[in-house]
Amino acid sequence: MASTSGKPETPYERKSEMRQTVDNQAGAADSSDHQARKKTRMVELKNATLPEELIQSEIFPRLAAKYILRCRLVCKSWNSLLSTPAFVNSHLTYQLHNNSDENDRIIARTMYGFYEQVDINSHTDSIRVRTVPCASNTLFGSIDGLIAMVSTQGKRLCLWNLAIGQIKLFDFPPLDGHYAGGFCWDHVHNDYKVLMFCYDPMLSPARRICMYSTNSATWASLCIPQNLVFPSMSPCPSTIVKGTPYWTTYLKPLTLPGQKCSILKFVPEINELRILPDFDPLKFRVNIFDIANIKDCLVGMAYKLNEHGGTNTMVDMYCLDDEDSNSGIWSKMYSIGPVYLDSHQWPSQAFRNGGEILIRGPSDPFAFYDPETKEIKRIAGTTSPSTSLTDLGRQCYSYTPSLVRVRGMESLQNFSTKGELKPVAFFTRNFP
Template sequence: MGMGGTPKRKKTTAADLPEELIRREILTRLPVRSLVRFKSVSKSWLSLFSEPRFINQHLTHSTTQNHNDCLVATRNTKVVILSRYEEIVALDSAHILDVVGSVRGLVCLTGRNMLSLWNPATHQSKETFAEARFADRAYDIGFGFDPVSDNYKLVILSEDLRFAMVYHSNSDNWIEISAPDNVFDNIRGAYSTSSVTIVKDCPYWAFCRYTKDRHMMATAVKFDAGRNEFKLLPEFVCEHRVRGSKFVDMNDCLTSVVYVYDNDPFSKRMLSLFSLDGDEGCCVWSKMYTIGPFNGWFVVVQGFSGGEIVFDDRGKFCCYDRKTDKINYMLLNTSSATTSDWRISCFRYTPSLAFIQGMKSVFYSTTRTRRASVQYSRVPQGLYNGLKY
């Protein structure tokens, strides 16, 4: 009893909380880095963090958090993770790598005919070989996820667009599927506008052609990762004269970013954004807005979920916020590039505990500077071995 006969309140400890509350309301809110450390707390937690249900709950919560809204991109021989304010090296290699895509926390890398499914947050990876005839075809590779079967899929189009090879992470096998003529016949002769775009865990290939007066007609093909089939989307026709275009993911919609220009090649540039809206089978292109004019040369590489647009401005990443009409350059730029690259690989990325059978831990390297010690993972060892030959 306390003074005046008032009973003392018993302090509530973690042991007194319901286990389901700890799992659902506390552990799912922690960053991946903390959960990786907590695996050693107990066998039950080690098992919990590997359960698909918990991984999905944690990922669902992470996607709603502003600080987890990131991008992953290539920069020469580096793979970097971008937030709205900074650029951090996640992987450094002596070889040039390509980022095929990023889905639910996993990043697919390619070098020669080796593909690596890599989790930058947990530092684990799994490698698979594509057939030699598909080597060095990074811009024909799609990366997706089937939520029903909890299956990550890699898709490689054949050069003649007659078939595709599909990798299933569940079975660790490649399967050949045919590509319907009515999907790809309309785009033969067109050229790919950029690397594959990923929207809602499905890859999209964009193809376009120009008329003599520089009007653009673009078509996108979607691979439905759940149904294992290709779908041809409505054609997009731009009425303005354009210098180029880029397909990106903006607010979970396939978005065409069009570079509008006049007869003066050195004039200030405008950007018009068009999104593909609607349900499957009845979707249409609609104009979102036009921004600019901008000085200099730049390349749109992706968009954050809040609507901010990320540019590659002569080798440096910057973020444009339409609401404030300001461009902010990201801190700690590690880039040594000096010119923009039209085909830079950049995808939405959210740290997660994602794991597939056969993943192994990758090696680490510590680089010391005068001010700090920076630790980052090297190339996943299997991919590195594949690149050496």
């Protein structure tokens, strides 16, 4: 082969040219091998799957309830897996112990125009949902994503899982009289129970409790011991802690000499009603006392209002050292504030994980007091209804979306088909 200069190639030049040719061929082969290896890796990644056990135990329980519902539509095997009681329980356990704001919400009854509604409040926003029309007068509890409501006019009760769009309607027990509601969870038998107190405040204290078991779908009657006498109480629990409902006397200034605030609780595992040690307002120099669920503990909130109007008030937080003993003592833990409070604006409930106190008042936006920043932050898009302080103050509970169902629950669409829910449209705008 002639050189570019027209002179014969030397042995050295021929050797260099051969080496270059070999190198070019080797480079082309390497490039081809690289492309082949890359293509192989892409195929492997495309076909790669996570271990089924990892998906079931670590990924699915972390998903919000709305995403689990979508996953159930992927295939039959996923639908079967994600519908088992074992998975529903593991998902609930993770959601309750996950401290994210998404799982720490407060549900409160509201009323706008002629429609009963509930607000699902987070730290940043609120979702308004139309309630079940035939059982929607009173919100009296929320446990594990189940919402308990009652219609005193229609004498019907409702357990409603808003996240999965299923409800259970059932009638009052066949008794006459005045009824107060309670909602609880028996963790021993995994049984959600509804309580109705046979109570006529004009005649005598309640002497009987009617208890509905969701496991058996039947009512049972429990007698209240003769030596257990308790004062008039709110028709709704003041708060619910770990499935146990607590009631206090009506929220009002405790100004009468010697008057104490009594607290009642129902122990669902043994179906027993108990009165806790009284809180003595005179001893602590306060005239308002109420209770809340803070970090899954019963906490008392005590403060003193000025007789001539609202003022910046310090709210003292108390814990009860022994609920199971008559000798238990309320001990002060810390104080929050100052917070502007009056007879129309008061601390109502608390976010369960962080302990931020919800501040409510008729016709005012919901707000919460952050004990870390000592600031009151309003929740966008909320307005409390113009109603009585007693009704408004009680219908407010911790709420965590879940997949929990109880016996006899049906889809809302089924009830619409039957004609029971036609008057009202249901919606869950951007529900978490």
